[in-house]
Amino acid sequence: MRGVSKVFARQGGELEVLRDVNLTVKSGELVCLLGPSGCGKSTLLNMVGGFDAPSTGTIEIDGRPVTGPDPKRVFVFQEYGIFPWASVWDNVALGLRHRPKEEVARITQHYVELVGLAGFERSFPSELSGGMRQRVAVARALAVSPDVVFMDEPLGALDSLTRLAMRSEILRLWQSEGMTILFVTHDVDESIQLADRVVVMSPRPGRIAEIVSVDLPHPRDIGSPEYGRIKNRLYELLGVTHAV
Amino acid sequence: MHVLLAEPPGPNLAPYIVAVFAVVLLRVGTRLRDPAPKVLLPLAAFVLFVCAWQVAADLARYELRDKEGNFLRMVEVFPAPWATLVGMREPFTDGTLLRYAVASLYRVAAGFVIAAGIGIPLGLWAGWHLRGFQAINPLIQALRPISPIAWIPIAILWFGVKDASAIFLIALSSFFPIVTGAMTAVRTIPVVYVRSAQNFGLTGSELFRRVVLPAAMPQIITALRFALGIAWMVIVAAEMIAVDSGLGYLVMDARNANYYDRVVGAMITIGIIGILLDLGMRRLELLDEVRWGFPSQREEVVEEAARPRLDAERERTETAVAR
Numbered sequence: 001m002r003g004v005s006k007v008f009a010r011q012g013g014e015l016e017v018l019r020d021v022n023l024t025v026k027s028g029e030l031v032c033l034l035g036p037s038g039c040g041k042s043t044l045l046n047m048v049g050g051f052d053a054p055s056t057g058t059i060e061i062d063g064r065p066v067t068g069p070d071p072k073r074v075f076v077f078q079e080y081g082i083f084p085w086a087s088v089w090d091n092v093a094l095g096l097r098h099r100p101k102e103e104v105a106r107i108t109q110h111y112v113e114l115v116g117l118a119g120f121e122r123s124f125p126s127e128l129s130g131g132m133r134q135r136v137a138v139a140r141a142l143a144v145s146p147d148v149v150f151m152d153e154p155l156g157a158l159d160s161l162t163r164l165a166m167r168s169e170i171l172r173l174w175q176s177e178g179m180t181i182l183f184v185t186h187d188v189d190e191s192i193q194l195a196d197r198v199v200v201m202s203p204r205p206g207r208i209a210e211i212v213s214v215d216l217p218h219p220r221d222i223g224s225p226e227y228g229r230i231k232n233r234l235y236e237l238l239g240v241t242h243a244v
Numbered sequence: 245m246h247v248l249l250a251e252p253p254g255p256n257l258a259p260y261i262v263a264v265f266a267v268v269l270l271r272v273g274t275r276l277r278d279p280a281p282k283v284l285l286p287l288a289a290f291v292l293f294v295c296a297w298q299v300a301a302d303l304a305r306y307e308l309r310d311k312e313g314n315f316l317r318m319v320e321v322f323p324a325p326w327a328t329l330v331g332m333r334e335p336f337t338d339g340t341l342l343r344y345a346v347a348s349l350y351r352v353a354a355g356f357v358i359a360a361g362i363g364i365p366l367g368l369w370a371g372w373h374l375r376g377f378q379a380i381n382p383l384i385q386a387l388r389p390i391s392p393i394a395w396i397p398i399a400i401l402w403f404g405v406k407d408a409s410a411i412f413l414i415a416l417s418s419f420f421p422i423v424t425g426a427m428t429a430v431r432t433i434p435v436v437y438v439r440s441a442q443n444f445g446l447t448g449s450e451l452f453r454r455v456v457l458p459a460a461m462p463q464i465i466t467a468l469r470f471a472l473g474i475a476w477m478v479i480v481a482a483e484m485i486a487v488d489s490g491l492g493y494l495v496m497d498a499r500n501a502n503y504y505d506r507v508v509g510a511m512i513t514i515g516i517i518g519i520l521l522d523l524g525m526r527r528l529e530l531l532d533e534v535r536w537g538f539p540s541q542r543e544e545v546v547e548e549a550a551r552p553r554l555d556a557e558r559e560r561t562e563t564a565v566a567r
Contacts, residue, residue: 051439071445081440084536085458094454095444126536144444 016205017043021057023199023208027147030174030181032195034188036238040206041184042152048182049075049150061148071095073148074141078156082125082136088112089121091136095144111139114173131162138170142177151183155190167193171218188234192227193220200237209237259298266291294325301325323505328512331505335494341510345517348483348490351407352475355414359471363419364464367426372456377427384423392417392478396485409486410479417478418471425467429460462529462537469525476518491517 017040025031033041046052048059050069059066061073074095075081082091093108112121115135125133134154141149151170155163167190174181185191191198195214202209214220214230221227266288273284301324308316323331335341370376392413403409433456441455483492491514498506529538 049443051442069439069443069445071443073443075439075443077436077440079434079436081436083437083440083455083458085461085533094440094446097450124532124536140444 018054019205019207021206021208023211025180025182027180028178029196030183030194032183032185032191032198033201034185034191034198034234034238035201035206036186036203039201039203041201044206045150045152045182045184049073071144072146073150074144074146076134076137076141076149076151076154078153080125080133080137080157082133082140084125086124087121088117088123088125088128088136091125092139092143094140107143111143114142115139115169129162130158131166134158134166135169138173142173142179145177146179148180148182151181153184153186155185155187163190168219170194175218188231188238189222191234192230193222198230198234200234212237256298256302259295259302263292263295266295298324301327320504323508328505328508331503332509332513335506335509340494341513344489344491344494344510345513348479348492349517351410351482351487351490352414352472352479354407355411355416355479356418356472356475358411358415359418359422359475360468363422364426367423367464368430368452368456368460370423371427371430371460372452377431381427384420388420388424392474393481396482399482400486405486405488407487410482410490413482413486414475414479418475421471421474422464422467425470426460426464429463429467430456432463433459458533462534465525465528465534465537469522469528472521472525473518476514476521480514 021044023031033044035041043052047054048061048066050066050073069075083094086094089108089112092112093104096104096107099107112118115138117132117135117139120128120132125136128136134157137154154170155166158166170181171194181194183191183194192214198212198214200209200212201207212230212233216224216226269284269288269291273281273288276284301320301322304321305318306321308319310316320327332341335344366380370380395413395416396409399409399412403412437455437459438451441451446454479490480492480495483490484496487493491510494510495507495514498504498510529535
């Protein structure tokens, strides 16, 4: 991303959401965009994903400008985005429509099992818990073997225990599948637990305040002094005091 | 010489006695656990209604006497429940009732299918294309408030006193709720579904078939159910004027012949068929593909959750009152 900005037209003027964002993400990297609500991190993700075009600047993936959504770069949304009218199986198989039948069955079965939903293939999303629905969304994304997965606060709607469990699930899948993940969150702990690098964004207009590397091996010890140091640094950048 | 035919009957106590039982049933029904109240409460309400009907009929009738003041007979102003049943025996046994019901149902079915056949595709199209919506929505919303009854003269002018008139009126009356429902259904599809679909490469007819149509289906079914209810109301009005068969015609024809028991009997038949049609439409909500759009259990869950609290409250009030 080079010099990316975004301005929305709105009643009585314009709203500058992002200003001069420059960021390079390496293949296979897990990068978190961290910032308060309204700092433009979701807008940025939507533009990288091809749902929206930047007002200025360019976004390139593998040297080619992004012109629209692409099945090689898939989204996992906070509201899941899985289809309530389709079974778990049909949801996961969504991106595999044009492949031979046996291949679809094999891949779908594999990813349903990988996210721990074996036995729920015929269930409908309304019969599943929030965490299970998010697993469906993750399996659907992984089934197309994407180069990049965009996660827009994917765990925001889950309770804190499920969120913890899902974080280690995501790490496990990331390590085994080797794709690039761009992960949007406003949760400081989440970003330190997951990311290779945390991109801290400042609010309105959204800019990159600082990029903090997290050079800790997985699984990360949330009680270690290094973890605490990074956490303090992130809170400082976000302008909130750590001690309450 | 005058023959004394009979003495006027004394006051009819039966409805009052039955009503007391119905009230007891209501009291008992509210205190029981589900599912018993689901049957008992509507039954009690129904019985109370029939009692009130009987009492009203009793109060309204008057004694007919000759010049000398001798009692001749009672004159019914409107039919009591039992008289209605007796009055319906003839149309029921000679097949008229069935024939008329079938005639009404046929017209509703034909008009409804035409309305759905045009309304659903048009609504889906206008819901998806903003320009299409902008173009036709004002027109639809302007035509919608015109009562189908107001169209009856036009229908007769165009189609004569024939089935086609009634079918046209039914199609017209159900078209507007269906097209509006389908439009709104598509316009309110959450953007996250459309984005997911685009992200996985769905376009054109595939996007429509796999996302737009299933996402809109629950609201379309609700619109169809609503439209069928309207159609069933309109058919009766249409048949009173525009044709010479059907349940609406039965109401009008019986009135002209001064058979008020048949008027009321036909009304009851209309009500029963209306309920059955609605129950039939509700079955559609249970299909796997649309069940997600109808949180039918919610009401009862809330009620169950609220019960302990409400019970505790009532107990507190009752103790306070007792003190």
